[in-house]
Amino acid sequence: MANQTLAHSFRESPILRPSGLIVLAILTATVVILTATGSRITLSLLAQATIISIMALSVGFLARTADLISFGHAAPFGLGAYGTALVFQHGIPAEVGIWLVLVAVFALFFVIGLVVGKLNGIAFSMLTLALGQFFFVAVSKLRAITAGADGMTVSLPRSLFGLPSRTFQTPDGMFIIAAVILAALVILIYLFEASRTGRLAIGVRENEERVLFLGYRTKILKAAVFATSATIAGVSGVLFALYQGFVSPEIMHWSFSGNALIMAILGGSLAVWGPVAGALVFFFLREWLSDLTEHWLAVLGVILITVTVAWPGGMTGLAKAMRTRISGRERNGGGK
Amino acid sequence: MSFLFRCENIGKTYGGVVALKDVSLNLESGQVHGLIGPNGAGKSTFIDVVSGRTPGLGRVFFEDREITGISPSAMRRAGISRSFQRTSIFPALTVRDQIELANHGTGGGNTGELVEMLGLGAVLDTEAEEISYGQQRLVDLALALVGDPRVLLLDEPAAGLSVQESAVLSGHLEEIAERWNVAVLLVEHDMDVIFRVCKVLTVLASGRFLVQGTSADIRNNPVVIEAYFGSTA
Ligand SMILES: Nc1ncnc2c1ncn2[C@@H]1O[C@H](COP(=O)(O)OP(=O)(O)OP(=O)(O)O)[C@@H](O)[C@H]1O
Numbered sequence: 334m335a336n337q338t339l340a341h342s343f344r345e346s347p348i349l350r351p352s353g354l355i356v357l358a359i360l361t362a363t364v365v366i367l368t369a370t371g372s373r374i375t376l377s378l379l380a381q382a383t384i385i386s387i388m389a390l391s392v393g394f395l396a397r398t399a400d401l402i403s404f405g406h407a408a409p410f411g412l413g414a415y416g417t418a419l420v421f422q423h424g425i426p427a428e429v430g431i432w433l434v435l436v437a438v439f440a441l442f443f444v445i446g447l448v449v450g451k452l453n454g455i456a457f458s459m460l461t462l463a464l465g466q467f468f469f470v471a472v473s474k475l476r477a478i479t480a481g482a483d484g485m486t487v488s489l490p491r492s493l494f495g496l497p498s499r500t501f502q503t504p505d506g507m508f509i510i511a512a513v514i515l516a517a518l519v520i521l522i523y524l525f526e527a528s529r530t531g532r533l534a535i536g537v538r539e540n541e542e543r544v545l546f547l548g549y550r551t552k553i554l555k556a557a558v559f560a561t562s563a564t565i566a567g568v569s570g571v572l573f574a575l576y577q578g579f580v581s582p583e584i585m586h587w588s589f590s591g592n593a594l595i596m597a598i599l600g601g602s603l604a605v606w607g608p609v610a611g612a613l614v615f616f617f618l619r620e621w622l623s624d625l626t627e628h629w630l631a632v633l634g635v636i637l638i639t640v641t642v643a644w645p646g647g648m649t650g651l652a653k654a655m656r657t658r659i660s661g662r663e664r665n666g667g668g669k
Numbered sequence: 670m671s672f673l674f675r676c677e678n679i680g681k682t683y684g685g686v687v688a689l690k691d692v693s694l695n696l697e698s699g700q701v702h703g704l705i706g707p708n709g710a711g712k713s714t715f716i717d718v719v720s721g722r723t724p725g726l727g728r729v730f731f732e733d734r735e736i737t738g739i740s741p742s743a744m745r746r747a748g749i750s751r752s753f754q755r756t757s758i759f760p761a762l763t764v765r766d767q768i769e770l771a772n773h774g775t776g777g778g779n780t781g782e783l784v785e786m787l788g789l790g791a792v793l794d795t796e797a798e799e800i801s802y803g804q805q806r807l808v809d810l811a812l813a814l815v816g817d818p819r820v821l822l823l824d825e826p827a828a829g830l831s832v833q834e835s836a837v838l839s840g841h842l843e844e845i846a847e848r849w850n851v852a853v854l855l856v857e858h859d860m861d862v863i864f865r866v867c868k869v870l871t872v873l874a875s876g877r878f879l880v881q882g883t884s885a886d887i888r889n890n891p892v893v894i895e896a897y898f899g900s901t902a
């Protein structure tokens with residue numbers, strides 16, 4: 334009985350509807366075509382943008398699932414990246430080491446989540462900002478382990494996860510790897526939302542008090558959502574370290590957390606894919622504007638403010654408004 | 670005889686203001702007990718303290734076991750359920766999803782019968798924010814009823830409902846108490862509902878116990894009339 338309901342709900346997931354599968358097919362084709370035809374520079378930008386999209390997805394997942402705005406996600410990103418660098422430096426088998434890094438990120442942020450679970454709104458955001466700065470300072474100061482401001486070179490072994498290491502450091506290779514991981518994460522999030530636990534998480538976001546009065550305990554779930562979000566940022570950090578081959582404290586600076594947040598807001602949280610779209614637009618807009626003008630930062634700021642004022646739901650809000658208008662027109666047309 | 674649910678000397682102070690003081694009240698299975706009083710009498714505060722929503726004074730017993738101070742979720746799993754004066758549902762979830770959520774949290778019960786009784790079948794797959802206010806109140810009630818609770822604390826379930834809707838609701842409340850053998854505490858301003866479904870009434874005024882009696886007693890009690898309409902206070 335219970336399984337039946339669950340199966341039913343999974344079938345309801347947008348990602349498993351024909352439209353969702355069509356979108357997935359189109360995106361897959363796009364990745365293949367881009368890989369085949371794109372220049373090395375284009376592919377390198379695409380690889381970076383896809384890695385950053387995973388980071389934005391992590392921030393957006395937390396915003397969407399728990400209504401929590403993190404100003405500190407550069408911390409789990411950086412821990413993922415530094416963790417990878419350390420795994421290679423100490424000759425730990427990568428296939429085990431990288432998983433350990435991600436498990437450690439999850440565990441750390443799960444514990445943090447248990448402690449700060451009562452906070453929300455601005456208090457939560459401020460705490461994540463402070464936490465992010467703490468890790469930034471820690472990585473900068475722990476010279477013996479992280480080489481401080483000098484940064485660390487990530488020296489990959491000859492092969493990794495059954496692939497030649499080069500694959501991870503060439504633009505087309507990393508673009509495909511990051512795109513596959515990004516797609517897998519987006520699909521997993523869609524499935525999570527259709528699951529019973531996912532709906533419980535949405536229930537907690539909407540009305541935690543009522544959830545408690547329905548007999549649930551919410552503390553562990555909230556910590557798990559926070560830790561999951563941090564771990565997704567960690568995955569992004571791992572890919573970043575593999576691709577760049579170098580990590581330094583800058584990647585844990587609060588401004589990186591801020592950028593990820595802007596991407597998530599630009600994309601909006603009315604759909605799972607929002608932050609990914611926001612990240613891609615932000616990334617390429619920034620590339621394009623910085624070629625065009627020295628004052629790209631100001632121009633970008635104005636564009637972002639305009640967009641978020643015009644569509645408070647970001648790009649997902651725009652998509653929803655368009656869909657409502659189209660279906661409204663159809664309905665009106667049918668009535669005549 | 671022994672009561673299913675006993676509340677002794679319930680009290681609550683909000684920053685020096687006494688909202689409720691020494692109110693005791695017992696609930697019996699299969700019976701609706703009305704809790705009435707003017708605005709600010711302390712009715713919601715009573716439910717909040719007893720249900721563990723807010724800390725307060727006094728002791729609570731369920732089946733002769735003291736349960737004072739247990740968490741809301743433990744209380745619900747023990748079979749004590751409540752609703753809220755302000756509609757407290759999940760706007761973004763469909764009616765089906767939230768009833769299913771409640772069903773799982775409370776350990777299960779007959780949701781099909783419940784949906785049918787409350788007439789929510791037609792809106793099952795609609796998000797709660799899209800349905801009418803009256804239907805939202807019914808969803809709120811449904812969330813409280815899922816999982817076959819033994820004790821039900823309802824805070825103004827008829828608030829904002831039309832006369833017809835309130836009449837239908839009264840029917841449901843009678844049925845819930847009698848057929849499902851639930852002990853119901855009903856806070857309500859709608860006197861038609863109160864006098865129709867309640868066997869016993871407790872009246873509060875300014876946070877104090879005023880009087881308790883059968884519906885007939887209370888209806889004509891000069892002290893109660895004074896509390897509601899009097900100008901001497
Ligand atoms: N959170 C709070 N902080 C301070 N005072 C409160 C709070 N909640 C209630 N009160 C006060 O406690 C008293 C009792 O309020 P309560 O809400 O229990 O009354 P009520 O009988 O439910 O009234 P109503 O019929 O209007 O719902 C009132 O004087 C109210 O102002």
Ligand SMILES: [Mg+2]
Nearest residue numbers: 712713714754
């Ligand atoms: Mg009240």
